[in-house]
Amino acid sequence: MSDGATPGKATSGKAPGPLARLSINQETIKQWSLPDLAAGCTAAGITQVGLWRAPVQEYGVRRAARLMRDSGLTVTSLCRGGFFTASDAGDRAAALDDNRRAIDEAATLGTGTLVLVSGGLPPGDRDIAAARERVAGAIAVLAPYAAERGVRLAVEPLHPMYASDRCVVSTLGQALDVAERFPAEQVGVVVDTYHVWWDDTAAAQIVRAGTGGRIACFQVADWVTPLPEGVLLGRGQLGDGCVDLRGFREQVDAAGYRGPVEVEIFSPALWARDGAEVLAEIAERYRRHVR
């Protein structure tokens, strides 16, 4: 791993550079192919990336693993497994199979973290508590399989606006309630500022997560309004919104987290721009608002 220095800046070989903890989730600059991402990050002195299953599968999982390795890049997480709230037995079995493949892919990529988005309520279902129980049941099946392959499952709470159609796990507290049923080395949680910023219990839950060694991944994005239709692609560039990003980074650090700070922004405005320009802006914003 490099020292994460920005290009053109002289740094000692030992002192960690300002971008040492920064990881770029590939969905943030999805106009880039995997080779573009590898080259762009390397050129910018960034040594860590978060990957998504679909583009990795399209490129080839082994080939992607080799590309990252040859570029000196660490894969900090693979997004995403999950979507196991189906009550139908066949759908449930299919979801478990798909998650085993996701675990295999994470292992091949050399990342220890598979992010899980739990899934929403099946059509016509009004029992969100039961759906959350099915999430825990699926993790019980998958966690040992993942652990054997060196992969930890990371339960990600998504903002409550996604509770019905995407993720019935809505708060860090709920995610920890699930994760703590399993050994910490097998199941952790994701702390993503976009999803938890509004929650006045988040600070206490971050302490709980850190104390238990459960913070598997820390992701940052800012909250901006108005939200777009479907509310999926409305995340803000770091510093453009109302989230105290540095405050959250300090909280996870104080709770003992020493891992990467992964920037994951879904924004058509960023996707429409030149990738290198977006990356440079993220690095600058990261230094100003997060580090």
Next chain:
Amino acid sequence: MSDGATPGKATSGKAPGPLARLSINQETIKQWSLPDLAAGCTAAGITQVGLWRAPVQEYGVRRAARLMRDSGLTVTSLCRGGFFTASDAGDRAAALDDNRRAIDEAATLGTGTLVLVSGGLPPGDRDIAAARERVAGAIAVLAPYAAERGVRLAVEPLHPMYASDRCVVSTLGQALDVAERFPAEQVGVVVDTYHVWWDDTAAAQIVRAGTGGRIACFQVADWVTPLPEGVLLGRGQLGDGCVDLRGFREQVDAAGYRGPVEVEIFSPALWARDGAEVLAEIAERYRRHVR
């Protein structure tokens, strides 16, 4: 107050009719003028309505009060006061003045409940905890003024997707944290299924609210997706979404609530239809999914 019987159905003069607790928030059928609303509800055997400040002001507050009284309608709530998160002293004073007017209007209308939507974060502000404190500070100023006029302030937690631009009070727990600083007869909370359905702590908070005599208003709407741009006008007709409406009604009842069940749905699809047809559908859905 009538027995709330549906038109065309014979009921005894004593047994409460199936619509006895139903209240129609006027924003649900906003294609109707206030006289339309009064006539339509009376014709349908509905005896309670929730009103909004802007249309009431336009019609005339005293005139609206007389219309409701002459129609035999009870005003269950006035929406809404609040929006007092400004940090600027002038803006804050203006908000307090406006809320005093809202209290006066509620008193004139004869309703004991003024719904408060707290307001979001001022531009550039990233301190949501401080904004919540300013809400409590404003209520401290207003609660005695309201109490003198027979009006109780009802703090409404809005779904966390509104936390930045509309309401920094996002959960029933937070609303109670604010309300409980004041006497129960002065400050209560609103339980609105649309805002709290996703929250696994809501059941316990409803018990807390009921035990303390804090449930000032119970509102129902269903949750449907995809959410529209701006996420304000995406509420679902009762039964169209994933909320266990009857379960929530049973919870507030079990917590000791005996007040109205106010239907508040913001939906362009309902607004585009004939008002009487919408009202009949609401009454039918209410009986099937709530009562």
